[in-house]
Amino acid sequence: MSAPTVSAPETAATPEAAGPDVIREGAFGNARALVCRECGSEVALGPQYACMECFGPLEVAYDFPTDLTREQIESGPANIWRYKALLPVPTDIETSPNTEPGFTRLLKADNLAAELGLSNLWVKDDSTNPTNSFKDRVVACALSAAREFHSKVFACPSTGNLANAVAAAGARAGMKTVVFIPSNLEHPKQVNSAVYTESLVAVDGNYDDVNRLASEIAGEEDGWAFVNVNVRPFYAEGSKTLGYEIAEQLGWRLPDQVVIPVASGSQLTKVDKAFQELIALGLVEDKPYKVFGAQATGCSPVSVAYKSGTDVVRPVKPDTIAKSLAIGNPADAPYVLDVCRRTGGAVEDVTDDEIRAGILLLARNEGIFTETAGGTTTAVLKKLVETGQLDTSLDTVIINTGMGLKTLDAISGQVGPAATIDPSYAAFAATGIA
Numbered sequence: 001m002s003a004p005t006v007s008a009p010e011t012a013a014t015p016e017a018a019g020p021d022v023i024r025e026g027a028f029g030n031a032r033a034l035v036c037r038e039c040g041s042e043v044a045l046g047p048q049y050a051c052m053e054c055f056g057p058l059e060v061a062y063d064f065p066t067d068l069t070r071e072q073i074e075s076g077p078a079n080i081w082r083y084k085a086l087l088p089v090p091t092d093i094e095t096s097p098n099t100e101p102g103f104t105r106l107l108k109a110d111n112l113a114a115e116l117g118l119s120n121l122w123v124k125d126d127s128t129n130p131t132n133s134f135k136d137r138v139v140a141c142a143l144s145a146a147r148e149f150h151s152k153v154f155a156c157p158s159t160g161n162l163a164n165a166v167a168a169a170g171a172r173a174g175m176k177t178v179v180f181i182p183s184n185l186e187h188p189k190q191v192n193s194a195v196y197t198e199s200l201v202a203v204d205g206n207y208d209d210v211n212r213l214a215s216e217i218a219g220e221e222d223g224w225a226f227v228n229v230n231v232r233p234f235y236a237e238g239s240k241t242l243g244y245e246i247a248e249q250l251g252w253r254l255p256d257q258v259v260i261p262v263a264s265g266s267q268l269t270k271v272d273k274a275f276q277e278l279i280a281l282g283l284v285e286d287k288p289y290k291v292f293g294a295q296a297t298g299c300s301p302v303s304v305a306y307k308s309g310t311d312v313v314r315p316v317k318p319d320t321i322a323k324s325l326a327i328g329n330p331a332d333a334p335y336v337l338d339v340c341r342r343t344g345g346a347v348e349d350v351t352d353d354e355i356r357a358g359i360l361l362l363a364r365n366e367g368i369f370t371e372t373a374g375g376t377t378t379a380v381l382k383k384l385v386e387t388g389q390l391d392t393s394l395d396t397v398i399i400n401t402g403m404g405l406k407t408l409d410a411i412s413g414q415v416g417p418a419a420t421i422d423p424s425y426a427a428f429a430a431t432g433i434a
């Protein structure tokens with residue numbers, strides 16, 4: 001593929017952040033090095049995210065044990081640490097206080113399947129994680145890295161859910177925690193960070209402004225672990241656990257099709273990485289699968305690039321109710337395009353009205369209350385079916401990444417009491433509900 005157009009943060013401070021003094025033996029399990037996604041050059045495991053040679057993004061590379069079995073994994077704890085052999089974490093990771101995310105429900109969604117005309121559909125429901133989004137997974141891995149790097153401050157720029165997860169994990173770890181958010185963020189997401197930390201910083205700007213500020217602070221201050229900036233390679237690996245869990249919960253097999261929301265694009269690329277690793281390790285049978293990306297039309301740089309058949313991703317100014325997906329300049333966009341094109345999937349986008357309808361579609365068919373990101377994913381599923389991009393006869397999984405109570409305003413105008421009545425049978429009978 002061609003060089004990434006957006007992956008290197010524009011105002012990257014030095015790619016090499018404040019160095020760790022000593023990294024203890026086995027601190028990163030089976031991880032071997034950080035390798036550049038563009039030029040392949042390797043550097044030692046450390047708090048770095050950009051290649052010194054070409055500024056490409058760094059990714060964790062491993063020497064996996066070839067004798068890892070399904071039984072060994074199944075005998076592990078009911079959280080992401082059952083896959084610790086496949087993550088950049090120490091073998092004793094369970095002994096350090098963390099939020100123990102993961103191993104969330106994979107629900108067979110027969111009502112929604114029937115509604116949309118699909119044979120087999122599952123919802124991977126990450127709304128039940130400790131702070132009610134998939135971000136607890138990535139933050140748990142970033143926290144482990146921050147500990148090993150002796151970081152003094154645990155921090156992030158966030159579209160909301162990440163701040164919730166960082167603030168909670170930092171509290172449990174007893175670390176100083178500072179989280180940065182756009183000041184126009186949904187009120188419940190602000191509160192859900194502020195309960196855990198005194199240092200919630202609201203920035204007048206959009207996420208891309210907040211992200212730039214974080215890069216600047218990471219360059220100025222020593223010992224800050226910004227989970228999605230200077231420890232991003234470790235953070236990103238946490239999303240692989242979604243892929244591992246989906247395969248394990250389907251009975252150690254891969255789905256045929258999976259629909260995943262795209263903000264920075266990290267999660268989507270890591271679910272694909274997880275599937276590839278499971279195949280390489282012989283833990284699942286090798287078979288084709290298609291990966292689909294979901295965006296909101298009001299922030300759809302990856303979907304626009306996909307549809308125009310180009311690798312060039314043009315940054316946008318987000319304008320959508322799906323604030324958790326509102327990244328106008330997604331770091332992993334080129335790799336999302338690669339994965340979706342290579343697997344025969346697609347990237348699609350839906351309007352805010354479709355997102356609201358998607359929230360209700362999932363709630364009323366499956367009893368799952370998702371936030372705007374999940375409304376986006378559900379609405380994109382529907383659109384992919386209606387446009388014939390998704391094969392309705394194949395086994396399909398959608399990922400619900402967040403929780404509806406955090407974005408009540410998105411639909412509170414559309415749902416509410418069907419009637420307000422006196423406490424009498426006559427009044428009830430008059431409503432016609434019975």
Ligand SMILES: *Cc1c(COP(=O)(O)O)cnc(C)c1O
Nearest residue numbers: 161263264265266267373401402
């Ligand atoms: C952050 C987030 C995403 C997207 O994650 P990326 O890895 O940045 O693409 C999806 N859904 C929710 C609810 C999120 O908070």
Ligand SMILES: [Zn+2]
Nearest residue numbers: 036039051054
């Ligand atoms: Zn490089």
